[in-house]
Amino acid sequence: MIACPPRFKFPWMLLGTLILPWVIEGLLGRGWVRILDFALLSVLLAIGLNIVVGYAGLLDLGFIAFFGVGAYAYALLASPQFGVHWPLWAILPTGILVAASFGVALGWPTLGLRGDYLAIVTMGFGEIIRVFLNNLTAPINITNGPQGITMIDALHLGTWSFARPHRLWGIPLPALVGTYYLFLLFVLLALFLSRRLEYSRIGRAWMAIREDEIAAASMGLDTRRLKLLAYALGAAFGGVSGGLFAGFQGFVSPESFTLQESVMILCMVVLGGMGNLRGVVAGALLLAFLPEVLRPLGGWQQHWFHRVLIDPSTLRLLLFGVTLVVLMRWRPEGLLPSRARAREWHTS
Structure with a gap:
């Protein structure tokens, strides 16, 4: 019998998250709202890595590569680099598919590795992606090398641009606050999907692999397919976060996707509490704000x-x-x- 996920018991927490950017802007200034927006992207990344590390027990030191893949997918499809300007609803699914494909590409050759060996290989994969992004300039200039891609289209849905302030029901809505609500929507969706995965048969199978892969395989679980699925789904969350980052920042370069960033995301998951979504969110927010404090x-x-x-x-x-x-x-x-x-x- 599969346990059901617990219900959301504290609706006041949702109310608190809705008024949080207004409180922060009033107390600390608009710059901290921008930091809060980046913190939500870190939460989204940590949720994705938690699937790989917390649920399936696969140590990944190259997770930032999927963040970079999603960011460059958005940048190439919404900038003058290739002269195309796709809408957000078309770019994000494309970034998800590309990032998930890279997740499978990482998982396939590492299925037989564990522990330190897996960590070294994933770390190398992350560095390979960064080096490729830094050098894909000949014979066709794809990534613009270390100079990065600029003039990226801002996040927008139809005529609603999240880079401009608006008025909603007569209430002024600053651009950074509107972006916060967009990121919060994706974080809540990621939390919902991750929680449903945790209490599904797939989630239970991942946890069985995490505790004892040999015992899980002896019980008939297809450990290879399940581990590939964990890599693909975790990478998909990273791709979404990367796409939102590119549209929010308006600029991407390989320097944003270094090993140090991968270690930071892993610290968020481990420090908060692997396998527990509340802990992952708390760890991501803590480590996102601590350097600024x-x-x-x-x-x-x-x-x-x-x-x-x-x-x-x-x-x-x-x-x-x-x-x-x-x-x-x-x-x-x-x-x-x-x-x-x-x-x-x-x-x-």
Whole structure:
């Protein structure tokens, strides 16, 4: 018998997410609303990686490659690079299919690998994609190399452009707030689909593979097909996030899809709690906002010591790393672990 997913018990949380950008803009300024928009894209990425790492137990250090594939799919189909300007409803499904295909391409040769070997191969795959994006300029200039692609069409649905402010029922709607609601819609849809997958037969099969692949195969599960499906679905979420990123940013370059970004997304999943959607969302939001909270460190040093003792970027990374170490020391199972993972840590 398959368990049913729990119902959404806290509708006030949905109300809170709807008014959040207005509260942040009023208290912290419009720049923080833009940070919030990027945080939602990180949440979408973390949900996709959670399918691969949290559900199926497949360590992936190259997940940012699917983010880059989705971003470049949008950029090439909605910019002067190829002279085409597809609508959003046509670009995103195309980006999903392309990213899912790359997910299968990654999963197929790694089906027999586990642990460190799988991590090394996926890390290499992510770097291969970045190098290709950086060098696909001859004999046909496809990606425009390290200069990236500019003048990308803004996100729009019909005549509604998310790059311009609007009035909705007489209420002024800033562009960044409108973009927030668009990203929130995709995040909620991703959460719904991921939760349904978790409590489906496929999700149970993934968890069986995660716990013991040999035992799962002996029970008749097609582990090869299930692992490929996990890679494809996780990559699809990454492709959606990448497409939204390209339309929101208006510019993409290979420098946005480095190994460091892959590690950051993995940290979001592990720190929040692998396999638990609430934990994944919490980890993504925490790590998306934490670097920005630590950004004023240079000004604080100037105020306290009348000079800058340590470069702000270096100090920010140092404190960021210390924070991760402390959290993982006292909460090794994650901030909001799944029940099964929490029992593992408390009984070990």
